[in-house]
Amino acid sequence: MSSRWGEVEYTDVCELRGPLMVVRGVRGVGWDEFARVRLESGEQRHGLVLEVHHDLAVLQILEGTAGMTKTGTRVAFAGEPLRIPVGPGWLGRTCTGRGEPADGGPPILSSATAPVAGYPLNPVWREPPAEPVLTGVSAIDALTTLVRGQKLPIFAAPGLPHLELATQIAAQATVAGEPFCVVFAGMGLTHTDAAFVRDALEDRSDAGELVLLLNTAGDPVIERILTPRLALTIAEDLAFTHGKHVLVVLTDMTAYAEALREVSSARGELPARRAYPGYLYSDLASLYERCGRIRDHPGSVTVLPVLTMPAGDITHPVPDLTGYITEGQIVLSPDLHARGIYPPIDALSSLSRLMRKGAGPGRTREDHLPLAAQVLAALAHARQVRDLADLIGASALSPTDRRHLDFADAFEHRLVDQRRDEPRTLDDTLDRAWQAVLTLPERELVMLPAALLRLRKAS
Incomplete structure (x- = not known):
């Protein structure tokens, strides 16, 4: 090792394996410590310490190890975890998955910094999620309302428009009368998808309400692991230092988990289910649990993870573990997609377990919760009737059952189906839900209070 610029540099690189580098002879180095790596050519890369054993340190190189050699490589450790500048300067910017400008603008500079791993939070300072985040998507706002401080994932099979839905929500989500912004983190995107996201969110970015972090499939795998942590660090500062309500969209968490599996394999760790590392649950939880509200702080962080289920299998480890950690799910249907419903x-x-915290009198509308319950009850019956009609034919159904089939069609075409450039107000959404349920006989509307029915008919 040698000394330069007042730092200790280590030159004994004993192994390069995938995205990992092993350095020998280190002293006083800790887990998660940030490192600067200088190649013989003068190129500078960056790393994070994954493991320290005696005098060996294992680093994950954020830019990858391609082109690196064991000789001529110098490693200097910063003595602290990776920190990034934070503040409103991120708003309106498009960056790579590791936070470097991708929009031709200057680097984001700030006197304030925060660790990428986040700050530990005493659970007693957490406030329960409350108040809605309106997405402008009727099927979500009416039936699976997103609540400030909630973590609510979107589950999709391959080939379904999950990215389109995620960008639509990011483009049109709002909260009533309070500062709001979106942090969108794309992981493992194709260049076509990345261009689509940039175009779809251009207006929100121009308004200074968006932070866009884009990691493409060709970028180093380690960057994919870093991207959601950068997004959440930026969001936490915007929320709890600057008082904004922040929606964090993370897509695609399956690509993130694949990157985690690749790094785990390179480290030689024993694999767990489907070759994912045994700590996949705790790793996902370390991301999802960074949402919420804090006592005496006006802002909030709401997390909307998006993930694809390989072969549409909801029992796959990534959606399975995500479902344990989060508070519900929004599930996309291949059948509806095949019928042209968007x-x-x-x-x-689909389910939002915290919907009652964000909907109802004083938050949305007095009729919201009973109307949602009636829609779901009627929809469940209509699905049973549709299965029965497949067996005995629609002509053999009772008049009431045929009315339920009419309701299901009205629900899909009046409420669920909407154009991608058609943000709907909550009043419009709930009015459409009323139009659907009123296709049923009044005696079937058992979930709706009589007073609401009379008021609706009078209007």
């Missing part, structure tokens, strides 16, 4: 949200498979 967004193809399966209302009966």
Whole structure:
């Protein structure tokens, strides 16, 4: 090792394996410590310490190890975890997955910095999620309302328009009368998808309400692991230092988990289910649990992870573990997609466990919760009737059952189906839900209070 610029530099690189580098002879180095790596050519890269054993340190190189050699490489450790500048300077910017400008602008500079791993938070300072984040998507706002401080994932099979839905929500989500912004983190995107995201969110970016971090499939795998942590660090500062309500969209978390599996394999760790590392649950939780509200702080962080289920398998480890950690799910339906319904949200498979915290009198509308309950009850019955009609034919159904089939069609075409450039107000959404349920006989509307029915008919 040798000394330069007042730092200790280590030159004994004993192994390069995938995205990892092993350095020998280190002293006083800790886990998650940030490192600067200088190649013989003068190029500078960056790394994070994954493991320290005696005098060996294993680093993950953020830019990858391609082109690196064991000789001529110098490593200097910063003595602290990776920190990034934070503040409103991120708003309106488009950056790579590791936070470097991708829009031709200057680097983001700030006197304030924060660790990428986040700050530990005493659970007693957490406030329960409350108040809605309106997405402008009727099927979500009416039936699976997103609540400030909630973590609510979108589950999709391959080939479904999950990226389109995620960008639509990011482009048109709002909160009533308070500062709001979006942090969008794309992981493992194709260049075509990345260009689509940039174009779709251009207006929100121009308004200074968006932070866009884009990691493409050709970028180093380590960057894919860093991207959501950068996004959440930026969001936490915007929320709890600057008082904004922040929606963080993370897509695609399956690509993130694949990157985690690749790094785990390079480290030689024993694999768990489907070759994912045994700590996949705790790693996902370390991301999802960074949402919420804090006592005496006006802002909030709401997380909307998006993930594709390989072969549409909801028991796959990534959606399975995500479902344990989060508070519900929005599930996309291949059947609705095949019939041309957008967004193809399966209302009966979707759930927001905190919906009652964000909907109802004083938050949305007095009729919201009973109307949502009636829609779901009628939809469940209509699905049973549709299965029965496949067996005995629609002509053999009772008049009431045929009315339920009419309701299902009205629900799909009046409420669920909407154009991608058509943000709907909550009043419009709930009025469409009323139009659907009123196709049923009044005796079937058992979830709606009589007073609401009378008021609706009078209007």
